[in-house]
Amino acid sequence: MTTLTEDDLHISVSGLRKMYGDFPAVESVDMQVRKGEVFALLGPNGAGKTTTVEILVGVRDRTAGEVSVLGQDPRADRRAWRNRLGVVPQNTGDYMDLTVGEVVDHFASFYSDPIPSAELISMVGLTSKTKSKTTSLSGGQKRRLDVAVGVVGRPELVFLDEPTTGLDPEARREAWDLVNYFRELGATTVLTTHYLDEAEALADRAGIIAAGKMLTVGTIEELGRSAGAATLITFADLPDVAQIIPATLGTVEAAGREDHRFSTSIATDAPTEVLSRLIEHARSLGMAEIPGLSVSRPTLEDTYLRLIQREDAKR
Numbered sequence: 001m002t003t004l005t006e007d008d009l010h011i012s013v014s015g016l017r018k019m020y021g022d023f024p025a026v027e028s029v030d031m032q033v034r035k036g037e038v039f040a041l042l043g044p045n046g047a048g049k050t051t052t053v054e055i056l057v058g059v060r061d062r063t064a065g066e067v068s069v070l071g072q073d074p075r076a077d078r079r080a081w082r083n084r085l086g087v088v089p090q091n092t093g094d095y096m097d098l099t100v101g102e103v104v105d106h107f108a109s110f111y112s113d114p115i116p117s118a119e120l121i122s123m124v125g126l127t128s129k130t131k132s133k134t135t136s137l138s139g140g141q142k143r144r145l146d147v148a149v150g151v152v153g154r155p156e157l158v159f160l161d162e163p164t165t166g167l168d169p170e171a172r173r174e175a176w177d178l179v180n181y182f183r184e185l186g187a188t189t190v191l192t193t194h195y196l197d198e199a200e201a202l203a204d205r206a207g208i209i210a211a212g213k214m215l216t217v218g219t220i221e222e223l224g225r226s227a228g229a230a231t232l233i234t235f236a237d238l239p240d241v242a243q244i245i246p247a248t249l250g251t252v253e254a255a256g257r258e259d260h261r262f263s264t265s266i267a268t269d270a271p272t273e274v275l276s277r278l279i280e281h282a283r284s285l286g287m288a289e290i291p292g293l294s295v296s297r298p299t300l301e302d303t304y305l306r307l308i309q310r311e312d313a314k315r
């Protein structure tokens with residue numbers, strides 16, 4: 001594993017804790033976000049995602065822990081530092097009686113090199129609404145305007161708190177395009193979400209958080225492999241499998257009749273070895289093909305559900 005230096009990191013958090021009275025909204029969060037990556041904070045309702053983001057962007061104080069964002073402690077909240085961030089909070093205020101174009105122009109005026117308003121409005125799919133009052137926008141359209149306002153200053157580090165909640169599938173895709181656009185510009189993105197497909201589609205790495213605790217951090221593939229989830233190899237009509245796959249290599253999990261076939265599943269951490277033994281076995285029986293063969297890798301969803309359920313069981 002390569003050792004990361006402070007220069008490679010846009011965010012470094014250790015031992016983060018936030019108490020509301022004697023309730024720990026954030027109990028132990030450790031995470032590092034590398035320059036240029038898309039990092040997803042995944043977790044169920046009330047996990048502590050928003051509180052963590054609010055601390056990172058300097059709008060909420062912390063009880064304990066070390067936090068560095070773009071090389072600074074967010075508590076200092078310096079203007080030059082803030083201008084390098086783009087923040088799309090979960091709940092934004094209203095934009096009063098202004099039109100979409102006026103709102104974007106207004107926020108653009110705070111920055112020295114903003115994304116041109118028309119370009120940005122088009123990127124979030126609101127061109128036809130440029131002259132409409134924001135009060136007439138649908139919930140999803142308003143959310144897209146929030147995203148535009150948050151990123152108009154070409155931030156180096158973007159925080160998107162549940163950017164696609166309430167959006168229809170097409171608008172979700174547009175929001176995803178925007179994240180990819182920022183990735184191409186070299187920006188770092190932290191997004192909170194409880195949509196696993198969103199993390200899978202967008203994130204380089206993700207952290208799973210529940211009940212204020214960071215349970216695991218890794219690439220999407222690493223997360224899929226963690227929490228003891230095994231690869232599942234399924235096939236049909238291959239006799240005497242138990243004799244060629246010892247228990248040390250895999251567990252023959254299910255055997256049943258399906259569509260006139262006798263199907264078998266093997267859960268294994270050594271899929272290549274199991275497959276090669278199966279193929280050799282099939283050949284020795286004179287079979288050219290193994291009927292119904294499929295290999296399914298454990299998914300992010302498997303790991304997520306396992307970890308969240310394990311955490312729920314503790315409470």
Ligand SMILES: Nc1ncnc2c1ncn2[C@@H]1O[C@H](COP(=O)(O)OP(=O)(O)OP(=O)(O)O)[C@@H](O)[C@H]1O
Binds near residue numbers: 051
């Ligand atoms: N101002 C506050 N005072 C007291 N408790 C709070 C406050 N803000 C948040 N909490 C509690 O802290 C916990 C974490 O909340 P937070 O909003 O960070 O969760 P979240 O992961 O963002 O959830 P969601 O996905 O529902 O937005 C929740 O139990 C919430 O009720």
